[in-house]
Amino acid sequence: MTTRKFKKSDAPEVSRIMIAAFKTFLGRKWNWIDEKHFSPKTLAAASNTQSELDEAASFVAVEGKTVLGYIRGTASACGLGSLEVVGVDPATLHKGVGKALMKALEDFWRQKKQRKVHTCVCAHNSRALIYYLSNGFIPAGYRKDHFKPGVDEIILDRFF
Numbered sequence: 001m002t003t004r005k006f007k008k009s010d011a012p013e014v015s016r017i018m019i020a021a022f023k024t025f026l027g028r029k030w031n032w033i034d035e036k037h038f039s040p041k042t043l044a045a046a047s048n049t050q051s052e053l054d055e056a057a058s059f060v061a062v063e064g065k066t067v068l069g070y071i072r073g074t075a076s077a078c079g080l081g082s083l084e085v086v087g088v089d090p091a092t093l094h095k096g097v098g099k100a101l102m103k104a105l106e107d108f109w110r111q112k113k114q115r116k117v118h119t120c121v122c123a124h125n126s127r128a129l130i131y132y133l134s135n136g137f138i139p140a141g142y143r144k145d146h147f148k149p150g151v152d153e154i155i156l157d158r159f160f
């Protein structure tokens with residue numbers, strides 16, 4: 001398995017994977033906004049953007065031609081980056097795909113000289129919380145009813 005930069009032609013397969021991955025913990029909370037958020041069109045538009053002060057980078061993990069997972073993050077001129085989203089094909093969990101994707105984004109953050117990165121995770125998504133903790137993130141706060149009513153978020157930071 002290797003990682004590489006996301007290409008627009010990956011969008012349909014990444015969309016399928018992200019929808020399946022996020023449904024594993026959102027269950028009945030999944031809605032049309034999530035569907036739109038992970039549509040091929042939205043993914044293609046958000047994956048590699050650049051302005052004077054901010055840049056987004058996206059990577060996929062692949063085995064041959066098969067896409068296994070996706071990660072997107074940002075870097076900013078002030079040195080505060082973010083991990084926006086990560087998902088692995090539910091058929092390929094616990095095989096190190098998430099860690100490999102994190103490594104690709106870490107290389108990007110280091111190259112862009114980020115001093116700190118942040119993300120958040122649904123409080124009930126214990127699998128992802130453990131993934132973030134084991135990849136160096138530390139809890140920094142708690143947001144009630146944040147993106148959706150009834151779904152709280154744990155804020156996570158990581159310093160470089």
Ligand SMILES: CC(C)(COP(=O)(O)OP(=O)(O)OC[C@H]1O[C@@H](n2cnc3c(N)ncnc32)[C@H](O)[C@@H]1OP(=O)(O)O)[C@@H](O)C(=O)NCCC(=O)NCCS
Pocket residue numbers: 021022024025086087088089092093094095096097098099100120121122125127128130131134
């Ligand atoms: C969170 C998520 C990305 C983790 O992906 P993953 O590919 O399962 O992660 P990894 O395999 O790198 O690590 C998970 C565990 O698998 C095990 N593992 C790692 N490499 C392994 C290998 N080669 N063989 C067997 N097990 C392995 C480890 O126990 C690891 O946990 P640890 O690092 O705490 O010991 C994945 O669960 C996911 O897509 N979840 C749904 C979407 C989601 O929740 N996204 C985050 C929203 S905020």
